[in-house]
Amino acid sequence: MTIKVCVPRDAAALSVGADATAAAIATAAQLAGQTIQLVRTSSRGMFWLEPFVEVETASGRVGYGPVTAEDVPGLFAAGFLQGGAHPLAHGKVEAMPFLARQERLTFARAGLTDPLSLADYEAHGGLRGLRRALGMAPTAVVEEVVASGLRGRGGAGFPTGIKWRTVAGAPAQPKYVVVNADEGDSGTYSDRMVMEGDPYVLLEGMAIAGYATGASFGYIYLRSEYPHALAVLNEALATLRARGVYGRSVLGSDFAFDAEVRVGAGAYICGEETALLESLEGKRGMVRFKPPLPAIKGLFGQPTVVNNVVSLASVPIILDRGGAHYADFGMGRSRGTLPIQLAGNVKRAGLVEKAFGVTLRQLIEDYGGGTRSGRPVRAVQVGGPLGAYFDQRLLDLPLDYEALAQHKGMVGHGGIVVFDDTVDMAEQARYAMEFCAVESCGKCTPCRIGSTRGRELIEKIVRGEDVARNHRQLLALCDVMENASLCALGGMAPWPVLSALQYFPGDFGLPEKEPAHVV
C-alpha cells in the first residue's frame, strides 16, 4: 500500500530545509523500494519542529520533527513509515498538546491539505461558505458577518460587517475588494500562512465580500517580502478561473468576480489602508486623511472594502456555519478566535488559534514553553512594532481588544514577541523611534521629524546628557506624536517607547519605579 508522507511547503519550513528533507525522503524511499506518496502540505504552525514530517498511518497522522535531510536515513531505519519510534517522533499529531488545546476555525486546514489542490480544499469544507452565500441576498450575507462579531484582524479591530454594510450601501460603481496583505508587523506571519497554505480560503472570502458588497473585482496588495505567497496565490487564481469559481459566472451564478495580486515595494506604511490604496494606484504610499472613508471613496475614488487576509479568511466559515457559531467563541466585544503568533525568543514558536481571553502568560509559558535561550522572560511586545512592551507584571492580562487597550497595548495582528533578560529596553525604545523614522511616509510633521528627534533624545538620555530635561522633553514629544499625527504610525510609535520607560526605567539610566506605580 502506498504510504502518504507530508512535508510542508510553507516558507518558514523551506527556510530551515524542508525541500532538502523532502528530497531525502524521496530518495530513501526509492532505495528502500517503498512506494510513497509525498505531499507538500501547508504547515501546522509548529515552527520549532519544522521541517515537520507527517506519516499517514492506520491510526491517523504521526509526526516527526525537526527532520533534517541527515535525519532521514535514521528515520527509515526506525520504520517511520509505519509510525515507528524515534527520538524525533511526537506521536499522533492531533494529540500533541500544542495543537490539541487550540480552537482552529480559520486555520482548520493548516498542515492537512495540499495548498493548491482544490479537491483537497473542497474535501475539507472549502467553497461551502461561498455556495451558501450565493443562495442568499447580498444584504443577508452582510448581516451574517455583522452577527458574527468579526473584527478586522489587521490591527485596528474595526467590525468587518459594518465596513461591508457601508460599501454595500454606496451607490457608486465599480466597487473593489482590496486585501491588505502587507503583513509588516514583526512577530506576525498568520497572513503569510493563509496565503501560502490555504490560498483558496482567502480567495473564497474575497468572492463572498464582492458578492455581499456589489464588487466584481479584487486586488490583493501583497508585500514584496513574501515571494512564496505570490507564487501560490497566482497559481490558485489560475485554478479558480479554470474551474469556474472565479470569472464571469462564479460557481454558475449570475455573479462575476475576478482578482489580481499586486506587489508592494518595501514600505511598512502601506499596511495603513489609505497609503495602501495610494500605492495600488501607482503612487507614493502617502497616508490620506479620513474622511472620506475608503468604503465610500477608496481605490481610484470608488467604494472599496479593505480587509486584512485573516479577516477575509474567517468569512467562509462564518457563512458556512453561521455568524452565531463564530460569535460563540470569545469574550466581551472580542468575538470568535484570534490566530496568535508566538515569535522571538520563545521555545515553541508557532501559531495558536484561540478564542479571545487567553492570557499572555498562558500563551508564553503553556504554549510557548518559555524562552528559547532558557533564560527568564523579561519583556513581551504585543501587536507589532507599535505595540507596548509589557513586563512580567502584566502577563496575566487576557488577550482581548479592550483589556489590552487599557494598558496602551493592542491585539494588533496578534503577534507576540518574547525577549529574555539580555534585552536592553532603552535600545528597543530607540529602535522603535528609528523604525518610525525609516518607515514614515513623511507626510505629517510629528512623524516625519518627531521620530528622528525621539531617537536623538533617547540616545542623549542613554549617554547621560542632561537626563532629567531630555526625559521630560521625550515625554512631551511622545504626547505630540500621539495626539497630532495623521495616522497610527506616528500616533503609536510612542507606545513602545513610553512602555519601555515605564516598566524598564533602569535601562535608560533612570531611577526604578516602585511596583505600585506601574499597573
Place this chain on the structure above:
Amino acid sequence: MWSELRDLREGQDLGTPPRGGEPVALVVDGKPVTVPAGSSVMLAAATGRCPVPKLCATDTLEAFGSCRVCLVEIQGRKGYPAACTTLVEPGMVVTTQSPRLHELRKGVVELYLSDFPKEDVPGGWSELHETLQQVGVTGHPYGQGENHLQAPVDDSNPYFLFDPAKCIVCSRCVRACEEIQGTFALTIQGRGFASQVAASQGERFLDSECVSCGACVQACPTHSLVEKSLFEGGYQRAQSPKA
C-alpha cells in the same frame, strides 16, 4: 505674472478653497458661523474671524492635512482633528483655542524649527513667521540634531531660487505645480525624515520639467522657493548653526 497670481488671493487666506453647498450653521469659539456645506472647519473659523494657525493649507489648493498645526477640538469627537481636512456639519461646536491645543501646536511648530535655520527665525517675514507668532514660539528645545541645513541652494532658474534649508516639506509647491499649473514637475523624493522637494528626478530646476510659471514660488509659505529679484546683490544664506 507672479504678482498677478498673488492678487488672485484677495485679502485673507481662508485656508481651503471655497465651496458652494447649502448653508451649514455651526459654532466656532462660541460664535455662530454659517458657511456652505463642503467647507472645512478651517474656512468656517476664518470666516468667523477665529483664524486657526496653519502651514500646509492655503485656499488656492485642496486640503492636504500634513502640517498638524491647525488641530482643533470638536465637541463629541475624540482627539484633535485637523481643521483643514474636517468638513463642517450642522450644529458642530468647534474650539480653536485652548491650553491643550496651544501645547500641541507649540510641540509641532518646535519640530519644524528643529530643522530650520535659526538665524532666519527672528525678524523674518513669511507665512511660517506668521504662524510662529500666532503660536507664540521662537525656538525649540531639541538642540543640534540631524537636519537638512546643509543642502545646497538651487539658483539655476533665472527668476527664482530654492533654498532647501528653509523647506518644511509641506508639499504646497508640489501641489501647486499639479493643481494650479498641471505640470507635475515637482515631487517629494525619498520618504520619512529624508523627504525633500525635488524637481523632476532631483535635478536642477532649470534642467527639469519646470516651466517657470511661478506657482510654486507663490505657494511656498517659508520663502524656501523665492523670487531672486527680492535679493539685491544675490542671495546670501544666513550663517548656518553647523558651520
Place this chain on the structure above:
Amino acid sequence: MKNDSVLPRGQGRRRGPEFPPYDTATVAAILDRWRDQPGNLLPILHEVQQALGFVPPGAVGQIAKAISRSRAEVHGVISFYHDFRTSPPGRAVLKVCQAESCQACGSRELTAHAERTLGCKLGETSRDGAVTIEPVYCLGNCACSPAVLLDGALHGRVTPAALDRLLAQARRQP
C-alpha cells in the same frame, strides 16, 4: 488657471539631463505589457528592476511618457519605496531582518557579523562586488528568527556560521 511658460524664447522646455544608456527595448516590452492597466507603475518598476537589476535613471523618462505621467512623479515613486534601486547591486543581494522578533534572537550580532565578513555596512556592496547587504523589516519568518533573504531564498534560525556558509556559496557564483 493655466500659465504658459514665462521663460524668454529659446529657454523653453529643456531636454532634461543626460543619463547613461540602458536597454530601452526591454523596458518598452514591459511597458507594452502593462499599458492601460490601472495603477500600473509599481508592477512596471518591479519588472524593469527584475530584468535589468535596477531602474536606470534614463528609463524614468521612457516610463513616464508611456504612462502619461511626469518624470517627477515616477522619480517620487521610485524614491519612496525601499525595494527600488537606481544603480546596479552586487551579484547577490542579502537582506538581513532588523525587526523585533529577529532582534530577540540575535539579529544585531548577525548583522554585525555580516558587515564584518563583507567589509561593508547595510545598504552597501562588498568591495569585490559580490554581495549587497540590505536591511529588511520583517520577512514573516518570526517563528524561525533570525531570518535572512539571499537572492529571494528565505533562511531561518541563521547563526553566524550558517551565514558564512551562505555567503561563501554566494561569492563563488560568477
